[in-house]
Amino acid sequence: MAAVQQTVDTVKTLDVDAYKYGFTTEIESEKAPKGLNEEIVRFISARKKEPEWLTQWRLDAFKRWRTMEEPRWARVDYPKIDYQDLYYYSAPKGTEGPRTLADVDPELLRTYEKLGIPLSEQEILAGVQERRVAVDAVFDSVSVVTTFKEELGKAGVIFCPISEAVQSHPELVRKYLGSVVPVTDNYFATLNSAVFSDGSFVYVPPGVRCPMELSTYFRINEQNTGQFERTLIIADAGSYVSYLEGCTAPKRDENQLHAAVVELVALDDAEIKYSTVQNWYPGDSEGRGGIYNFVTKRGDCRGARSKISWTQVETGSAITWKYPSCILRGESSRGEFYSIAISNGRQQVDSGTKMLHLGKNTSSRIISKGISAGRSQNTYRGQVFAHRKAENARNFTNCDSLLIGDQCGAHTVPYIEAKNSSALFEHEATTSKISDDQLFYCMQRGLEPEEATALIVNGFVRDVLQQLPMEFAVEAQKLIAISLEGSVG
Amino acid sequence: MLEIKDLHVNVHGKEILKGLNLKVPPGEVHAIMGPNGAGKSTTSYTLAGRAGYEVTKGEIDFFGEDVTALAPEERAARGIFLAFQYPLEIPGVSTMNFLKTAMNSQAKLRGERELNAAEFLRAVRSAAKELNISEDMLKRPLNVGFSGGEKKRNETLQMALLKPKLAILDEMDSGLDIDALKLVAEGVNKLRAPDRSFLVITHYQRLLDYIVPDVIHILAGGKIVLSGDKSLALQLEQNGYDAVIAKAA
Numbered sequence: 001m002a003a004v005q006q007t008v009d010t011v012k013t014l015d016v017d018a019y020k021y022g023f024t025t026e027i028e029s030e031k032a033p034k035g036l037n038e039e040i041v042r043f044i045s046a047r048k049k050e051p052e053w054l055t056q057w058r059l060d061a062f063k064r065w066r067t068m069e070e071p072r073w074a075r076v077d078y079p080k081i082d083y084q085d086l087y088y089y090s091a092p093k094g095t096e097g098p099r100t101l102a103d104v105d106p107e108l109l110r111t112y113e114k115l116g117i118p119l120s121e122q123e124i125l126a127g128v129q130e131r132r133v134a135v136d137a138v139f140d141s142v143s144v145v146t147t148f149k150e151e152l153g154k155a156g157v158i159f160c161p162i163s164e165a166v167q168s169h170p171e172l173v174r175k176y177l178g179s180v181v182p183v184t185d186n187y188f189a190t191l192n193s194a195v196f197s198d199g200s201f202v203y204v205p206p207g208v209r210c211p212m213e214l215s216t217y218f219r220i221n222e223q224n225t226g227q228f229e230r231t232l233i234i235a236d237a238g239s240y241v242s243y244l245e246g247c248t249a250p251k252r253d254e255n256q257l258h259a260a261v262v263e264l265v266a267l268d269d270a271e272i273k274y275s276t277v278q279n280w281y282p283g284d285s286e287g288r289g290g291i292y293n294f295v296t297k298r299g300d301c302r303g304a305r306s307k308i309s310w311t312q313v314e315t316g317s318a319i320t321w322k323y324p325s326c327i328l329r330g331e332s333s334r335g336e337f338y339s340i341a342i343s344n345g346r347q348q349v350d351s352g353t354k355m356l357h358l359g360k361n362t363s364s365r366i367i368s369k370g371i372s373a374g375r376s377q378n379t380y381r382g383q384v385f386a387h388r389k390a391e392n393a394r395n396f397t398n399c400d401s402l403l404i405g406d407q408c409g410a411h412t413v414p415y416i417e418a419k420n421s422s423a424l425f426e427h428e429a430t431t432s433k434i435s436d437d438q439l440f441y442c443m444q445r446g447l448e449p450e451e452a453t454a455l456i457v458n459g460f461v462r463d464v465l466q467q468l469p470m471e472f473a474v475e476a477q478k479l480i481a482i483s484l485e486g487s488v489g
Numbered sequence: 490m491l492e493i494k495d496l497h498v499n500v501h502g503k504e505i506l507k508g509l510n511l512k513v514p515p516g517e518v519h520a521i522m523g524p525n526g527a528g529k530s531t532t533s534y535t536l537a538g539r540a541g542y543e544v545t546k547g548e549i550d551f552f553g554e555d556v557t558a559l560a561p562e563e564r565a566a567r568g569i570f571l572a573f574q575y576p577l578e579i580p581g582v583s584t585m586n587f588l589k590t591a592m593n594s595q596a597k598l599r600g601e602r603e604l605n606a607a608e609f610l611r612a613v614r615s616a617a618k619e620l621n622i623s624e625d626m627l628k629r630p631l632n633v634g635f636s637g638g639e640k641k642r643n644e645t646l647q648m649a650l651l652k653p654k655l656a657i658l659d660e661m662d663s664g665l666d667i668d669a670l671k672l673v674a675e676g677v678n679k680l681r682a683p684d685r686s687f688l689v690i691t692h693y694q695r696l697l698d699y700i701v702p703d704v705i706h707i708l709a710g711g712k713i714v715l716s717g718d719k720s721l722a723l724q725l726e727q728n729g730y731d732a733v734i735a736k737a738a
Contacts, residue, residue: 435577436540436541437577438577438578438579440537440539440540440561441573441576441577441579442579442591443560443561443562443565444537444561444562444565444570444571444573445565445587445591445594445595445647445651446562446565446566446591446592446594446595446598446651447562447590447591447594448560448562448594449562451590451594455579455582455586455587455590456579456582458581458582459579459580459581459582459630460580460581461581462581462582463581
C-alpha cells in the first residue's frame with residue numbers, strides 16, 4: 001500500500017498543527033473598499049464590464065439579501081459575522097485583459113507550483129501522465145489562468161472563467177445562471193449572487209465526451225477577504241464531463257468567509273461527475289482562525305436519463321455548511337453523493353445532501369463517511385424526498401461514522417419523505433470507533449500508531465475514494481492522513 | 490534469546506503475573522499451558538508490549554537487549570510476532586495491502602530496503618500457496634468474514650512473511666476443527682528453524698499433538714509452577730490441572 005506509506009512519510013515531515021498550504025503570497029492586489037452596499041455591488045459588476053441585466057440581477061439579489069437572516073439550524077456554533085468588515089473584491093494586479101500563461105505574474109505561478117498544481121501545459125505534456133487535466137486557477141476573486149482552452153475548444157467544450165463567459169457566451173450564462181440555485185434560495189447563495197467575483201464556466205455540447213478532466217483550483221490569499229465564486233456547468237444532451245475542484249488558503253488567525261455557489265445542469269442522457277477535495281485552512285488546534293465554508297451546490301438532472309454524481313473529500317475549514325444536492329427532474333435520472341468528511345481539532349462540520357425525486361423512475365444513492373477526531377463535531381444531514389408524481393423513486397443511503405478518541409461527536413440527521421407510495425427508500429447508518437484492539441494488532445505487525453490509524457481510516461473510506469479520479473484519490477488519501485495528524489495517542 | 494526475569498504485571502491495577510521466569514533458547518519450541526485465569530494471555534500481550542499491561546517489576550530480555558520499555562512496533566521490528574487468538578478485522582483494507590504495509594514498516598524500522606512490488610508479490614504468492622490460501626482471500630478485506638480456519642491460516646501467512654525470531658502463538662487452536670488445525674500446525678512446523686523460537690500458549694493438550702514442543706511450562710497464579718518435557722501434557726490430560734499443580738506445589 002504505497003499510498004499509505006507515502007501518506008505516513010508526509011505526516012512525519014509535518015509538525016502537529018502544520019497545514020502545509022498555509023503560506024501567503026506577497027503580491028499586490030486591487031481591492032474594493034471594505035463593506036457591502038449597492039456601490040460595491042456596482043463596483044464589482046463594473047470591474048467585470050458586465051451587461052446591464054447582470055448588474056440588475058446582482059442588485060436584486062442584494063436587495064433581497066438585506067431582508068434575509070442567516071440560517072441557524074445547522075449544528076455549528078460561531079460568533080456573528082460582521083459583513084461590513086469584509087472585502088468583497090480582491091484581485092492580483094495586472095490580471096485584466098487576455099490571460100495566457102505568459103501574462104501571469106511569475107509569483108502566482110510559483111504559488112500554484114508550491115501547491116502542486118501544474119499550470120504550464122508544456123510541463124504537463126512533457127510528463128508521462130496519460131491523463132491530462134485542464135485547470136482554471138482562481139486566486140482570491142479572479143481567475144488567473146485557464147489551461148488547455150484551445151484543445152478543449154476543438155472538441156467544442158467551453159471552459160473559461162465565468163466572467164469571461166459573460167462576455168463571450170452571454171446567451172448561455174443568461175439562460176442557466178440562477179436556474180438551479182435561484183437568487184432567493186438561501187442567505188449565503190443570495191449574498192453570492194450579489195457579489196460573486198469569479199469561478200468556472202463549463203459547457204459541453206451535445207454528444208461530446210469531454211476529452212480531459214476539468215478542474216478549478218481555488219486559493220484565498222488576501223486577509224479579511226470573502227471568496228464568493230460561482231461555478232456553472234452545463235452538460236448538453238448525451239454529453240459527459242468530469243470536473244474537480246480543489247481549495248486551499250493561508251493560515252490566518254481570523255476567520256475567512258467562503259460562500260460559493262455551484263450550479264450543474266444535465267440535459268437528456270448527459271452525465272456530470274463533480275469531485276471536490278476541500279482543504280481550506282481549518283484553524284489551529286484551539287479553534288483560532290480557519291475558513292467558514294458556507295456553500296450551496298446543486299445539480300439539476302433536467303433531462304431524461306441524466307446523471308449527476310457528487311464526490312467530496314472534506315478535510316478543511318473551521319466550519320462547513322454544505323449540502324451538494326440533486327434535483328431529479330428528468331425521467332429515470334440518477335443522483336449520487338459520495339462523501340468523506342473529516343474533522344479534527346475544533347472543526348465543525350454540518351454536511352450532507354438532498355435528493356429530490358420529482359420525475360418517474362428516478363434513483364439516487366448516498367454514501368457518506370464521517371470521521372471525527374480531536375474535539376470536533378461532525379454532522380451528516382440529508383434529505384430524501386419523493387414528489388407525489390415520482391413513481392418508483394429509489395434511494396439507498398448509507399451513513400457511516402467513525403470516531404477517533406472520546407472528545408469528538410458524530411451525528412446523523414436524516415429527513416426522509418415519500419409522497420408517492422411506490423417509493424422505495426433504504427437508510428443504513430453505523431457508528432464505530434477505531435478500537436484499541438485494531439490499533440494494537442497493526443502495531444504488533446510493525447505499524448506506527450499514526451500509520452495504523454491512516455490504514456484503518458483509508459479502509460473505512462475506500463468505497464468513496466474509489467469514486468475519485470485516480471490521481472486525486474492518491475492526493476485525497478494523503479490529505480486524510482495529514483488531517484488526522486495528532487489524533488492518536 | 491528470550492529471557493523473562495521475575496516479571497510482575499498489573500492489568501487495571503490488579504497484579505496478574507507475579508514473578509514469571511522463563512528462558513527460551515534459539516530454535517526451541519516451548520509451550521505454556523495453564524488453567525483459565527493463570528495469566529496466559531497477559532503473558533503474550535506483555536511480551537508484545539500492549540498498552541495497559543504495566544510491568545511493575547522484572548524485565549524482558551530479547552537477544553540480550555532489555556525490550557521492556559519498547560513500543561509494540563519496535564518489538565515487532567526486532568522479530569517478536571504474536572499470532573492472535575482472535576485476529577482483528579480491518580474493513581476496506583485488503584489482506585494484500587496489510588501484508589505489504591506491515592513488511593515495509595518493519596523493513597523501514599530496521600533500516601532495510603523495502604521490497605519492490607514484484608519481489609513482494611512473489612513472496613506472498615509462494616507463502617500463500619504453502620498455506621492453501623487463495624488469491625481471492627488475499628484480495629478480501631483483512632479477516633472480514635473469514636472463517637476461524639481462514640483467520641488462523643492468515644496469521645500463519647503473516648508469520649511466514651514477516652519471518653520473526655520469536656513467534657508467540659496465543660491459543661492457536663481456538664475455533665478450529667481438526668482439519669483446519671492440522672493445516673495451521675503444518676504451516677507452523679514448516680517455519681521451524683534453528684534461529685527461530687516458538688512460544689505456544691494453549692489451554693488444551695490437543696494442539697501439542699501437532700506442534701510438538703521441546704519444553705512445556707505450567708503457568709498458574711501468575712508464575713511458572715512446573716516445567717518438563719512433552720510428557721507433561723499427557724499428565725495434564727489424564728489428571729487435570731488441579732492435581733498436577735497441587736503436586737507441583
